[in-house]
Amino acid sequence: MSDSKNQISVTMTDESMLQVSDLLKQITNAMPFLIGITPEQRKRLPKINKSNQSFIKDVEMAIKNDSSILPAYVKPDEMTKDLNLYDQLEEIIVPLSYLLDRLRDTQTLAGSEAYTNALMVYNMVKAANKAGLPGANSLYNQLKGRFDRTSTINTDEISNN
Template sequence: MENKISFILTPEEQSQVNQALVTLKTVLEPKLISLLASDKKELPKMGDKTLAFVEKSLEYARIYPDFMPNFIDVPEAKLDLESVKALRQILTPLERITNEIDDTMTLAGSEAYSASLSVYKVLKNAASMGQPGAAEASAELKNRFPGKKKTVVISE
């Protein structure tokens, strides 16, 4: 078994990460909202491709204020745009980090699980040879083993 990842977060590192998360939560949480999936579905979306359109249209709204009807709150739209830009600068590196955390957890979990499967097989083999304690250990692991339950199919 090749081990591709091996590290531990020190208590100091874990504390630093936790403090950074507290800071993010403290600063951002009062400004952020949560939308229901159904609400998101109904909203027009501004992605990378529409950013330039939004910037240019709001610039024209500033240049030609006499053309703008009262129901368009241009200063508020400009504020919304600046919020999006600021949040994107936060979100982009966070997405990269969360993807890397997920990948690292997947690999580390896979390595730990693969090693555990080998331990289980060794204990089952040792139990079949009558080694002391192996049967009990193997039986306990068998009860916890998340293997698929076999289902009986009755054909007519």
């Protein structure tokens, strides 16, 4: 953002951080059945969508009416449990996704403001060093490594060299 005004000025207390951490642990502990899958598994697994969900419900209804054609190892109740869990988790995922988006947006803004301010200070120190102000040289030498053109090309520096 090129907007130079401070849009966020917040410090979370240790108590708030602890409270949020505890609440997240409570949420995680309330669902001990949660699992992790690999990226490869995530790619391979068939995905549910609205059309598939309707199909599952149609199959569910059909086998409720007549499950005699199914072999004994097919458990229609397991399909129903899985679909119910899917629906329940969707009710949790939607607000959590909203919260995660807000957390990321707030983190991005806070980081952007911190970085923009750091660049502004660096450029002030650089100008002070060019002007020969006492003490500016050591501070400038400490900070300039970030913009050393011999190690990497970086376009973060705001002012001209």
